[in-house]
Amino acid sequence: MDESFTPHITILKREERNEQIFRAAEETPAVGTSQAAIMMARLARIAVYVLAAALPLWFAPVAISIDFGREIAFGVLIVIATLFWLLSVLVSGEFRFHYSPLLLAGGLILAADMTSAILSPTPFLSSFFAGPSAERIPTILAGLLLMILISNLFKESRSILRLLYILVFSGALAGAHTAIQLLFGVSLLGTFIPIASGIEFNVVGTINGAMLFYAILLGITIPLAIRAQNSVIRYALTVGAGIFAFNLLLINFRNAWIVLLGASIILFALSFKDMRLKRISGARVDYLAALGLIALSMAFILIRGVVIKDLSLPDEVGPSHLGTLRIARSGMDKGPTPILFGSGPGTFGLDWNAYKDPAVNQTLFWNVRFDQGSSWMFTRVATVGAVGALALLLFFGLSLALFLRILLTRESDDETPTSTSAFLGLVGVMIAAFVYPATLTFVLMLFLTAGALLALASSANDSADNGLWRIGYRAIPLNNAWGIFISSLVIVFFLSLGIGALYLETSRFRAALAAQKGTEAFANQKWPEAAAEFDRAATIESKNFLHHQRRVQARTEQLRAIIGRAAAGENVQDEFQRTIAQAAADIQTATALYPMDTSLWITQGQLYELVIPFIAVAENFARSSYERAAELSPNNPSIRVDIGRAMLILADRIGREAAAKQGKEREEALASYTDALKQAKVALDEAVRQKPDLADGHFLLAQAALRLGNIPEAIASVERVKQAAPLDIGVAFQLGVLYFQSGNAAKSEEEFKRAVALNDNYSNARYFLGLLYDQKGDKAAAIGEFTKIQTLNPDNQEVKTILTNLKAGRGALETIVPPAKPPAERLNTPVKVK
Secondary structure (H helix, E strand, O other): OOOOOOOOOOOOOOOHHHHHHHHHHHHOOOOOOOHHHHHHHHHHHHHHHHHHHHOOOOOOOOOOOHHHHHHHHHHHHHHHHHHHHHHHHHHHOEEEEEEOHHHHHHHHHHHHHHHHHHHOOOHHHHHHOOOOHHHOHHHHHHHHHHHHHHHHHOOOHHHHHHHHHHHHHHHHHHHHHHHHHHHHOOOOHHHOOHHHOOOOOOOOOOHHHHHHHHHHHHHHHHHHHHHOOOHHHHHHHHHHHHHHHHHHHHHOOHHHHHHHHHHHHHHHHHHHHHHHHOOOOOOOHHHHHHHHHHHHHHHHHHOOOOOOOOOOOOOOOOOOHHHHHHHHHHHHOOOHHHHHHOOOOOOHHHHHHHHOOHHHHHOOOOOOOOOOOOOHHHHHHHHOHHHHHHHHHHHHHHHHHHHHHHHHOOOOOOOOOHHHHHHHHHHHHHHHHHHOOOOHHHHHHHHHHHHHHHHHHOEOOOOOOOOOOOOEEEEEEOOOHHHHHHHHHHHHHHHHHHHHHHHHHHHHHHHHHHHHHHHHHHHOOOHHHHHHHHHHHHHHOOOOHHHHHHHHHHHHHHHHHHHHHHHOOOOOHHHHHHHHHHHHHHHHHHHHHOOOOHHHHHHHHHHHHHOOOOOOOHHHHHHHHHHHHHHHOOOOHHHHHHHHHHHHHHHHHHHHHHHOOOHHHHHHHHHHHHHHHHHHHHHHHHHHHHOOOOHHHHHHHHHHHHHHOOHHHHHHHHHHHHHHOOOOHHHHHHHHHHHHHHOOHHHHHHHHHHHHHHOOOOHHHHHHHHHHHHHHOOHHHHHHHHHHHHHHOOOOHHHHHHHHHHHOOOOOOOOOOOOOOOHHHOOOOOOOOO
16 A cells, blocks of 8 residues: 555554554643643543534523524534634644645635625625524534544544544434434423423424434444444444434434435445455444345335324425525526525525515415525525535535545454444435535534544644645644744634634623513513513624514514504504604614515515504505515515505505595595505505415405495406306405405305315305304304314414304404404405415
8 A cells, every 4th residue: 555645544544653643642742732731622622522412412492493502502612612722732832733635625615605695785694694504604614613623632533432422322312302202292301491392392403304313323323333342332322323213213204214325335335345355254244234224224215104103293395406406596597696606605595585486376385485495505506606516515525535535445454433433424414415404413513524534534644745635734833932922923813713702602692582582572462571672682783683673573563552552542642653763763774784685674564554544655665665575575475465455554544534635635635545446456466466366365355346346346357257267266265255245145155165165274264154154143153163263273362252252142243343343344364374
């Protein structure tokens, strides 16, 4: 073997000289190295061990998101480990660092993402606050730092083995908890922590994501269990592998079996190579285990459905691979910059709004914004462009080339299986990147396994070989005046950055706690308290547009309550003006921070729509806000409904004003009234064109017809549509409402029954059917309809009140209308479809 070309690897090639050097590097201080430096390095390694233990288990008990607490905790651990490592360098008088081509490839990923963010319309937001946490620049930076830390701090195979043991055993605990949840429908953690109470709860995020994680851990565990020297450890590892496999059988997620299949094929190839080259008679255990895993994976890739128990878990929905690439291609049509660098990290949700296929509107997920594509790799094509996707592919390809080359050229069979296990983990994450969206766990697992392999593959001697494949360590002595001075400045600078990063993470957590309190107050309808907490969060984290948006939503509800108090005769003019001014300033701040986000413009439109009856120019701001949202999300029919509803509210205001005028002024007001209704009809017609079964759109079209006074003409028009599309559920509902408004109960009942026949869960049609039955005196039938509605919409307070009335022998709408408007005259469907 060419010694100048092949790295000397302790774990793969046990040469006595190298083993001594590796042990000396970790256990024995070099000449002039202080005990303080050794202690700092050990503390840095402990921080990494804690991270490995926390990766499968840790989450913060905050209701914001699972990833949020994990992102902060892991970021803090990585920063702490980096600070201790830098301090060890500072006091040791020598900068010993790891080098390899893989570090350059990782740097290219970070550079591509940063360039993409800079070229995006909102660089700061794209970098730090947009999209899933796994795709943000700080997460990629944290992963790269983790890889650098492991490759520099873990200079002995036993340390890497210890790291993998911690990861596997911690993962086995998580897997055992998941299995108990799935089998018995109870979460042990949920007994103490409410957010962990769901049957599908896990720290990875989705249950399918957890199965992918367990498949990766199973690939890591098998070689460790087969070759473990200690019988107790071997038994514990075997139990852990059984836990991971059992979870895979419980869920039977096809992509998890694909990940396991890929890892098993690699294990089979390596085992078969060893058997042939070393002329081993008989089959080795790892060879047989690989064959068994391959057979098991292929069998369950073909087997669909329940294997052990029907868990009735909700389906996980996301864009297809083809749909994700279509979104990417649509963005690339905008010019060379999107082709090369995409729309910015974490901005797939914006791309989905802008370019989604109109056919999606005919599905149940028409109003769902997907913030990630079908997989990490395909999502990167859209968000960070060709350069960003190729940078990740280069990292994958270089990792395979470097580490496979080492594994295939090893000569001894006496080594521990650490390198094989780490490599199978790395391969598992790579495969997952092509079949599943990125999660924080997967990103950290990628760089953790890559760092472990780099540490194992690093050359113990500093030969003159500087070729492409060279992996090793170099040492720069810092024992002269200039070296000490410059290194001190550089290290202190990075120490200051690390301390600043810790402060920022602390601030983020404080802001998150304030936001959580605001969310709880919002849920309890304590609007002023909610706005105050969101104010506090926005003060701490002023660049996070979400805090500004949430306090606008709180103040919008606060305004709604103020308007209700005014209707009851209370003088609230000053409070009203103050609140609307605060809300307007808040939403302007939010839209200035992130003008590409559709939801912000909708929030602004909702704010101004609320005050259209009281402020003369509010309709202009409402409409322009909704139209901006429609530009950013052209195939979202609900935005057209928002425009139509705003115009109907304007028409109602103009109608009230016209009633108080005379002569020409009255004629002009009536003309404006008609014009507003026509504008509403144009927007609503476009909404139902985009989604023919859109209940809100058809309902408001009926309201427009009612206000225009041409219900017979509207009925005739919709009847013609019915002849052309007899199975259109939206047409059936609109006809039912029109007949209801005209007083034709028999035909109204017929149409609502037809709508329910087309969709048994059509709650709004059932609502009007229940009212019709109540009018006929058939209380039992009415109770049956509203009971079904309550099952489908358990949080609807009006439905609860109606059921109470009916069961008490009262009219369905008694105590509801008045003060509320009759259902057929409202500007929102009685049951809100989510």
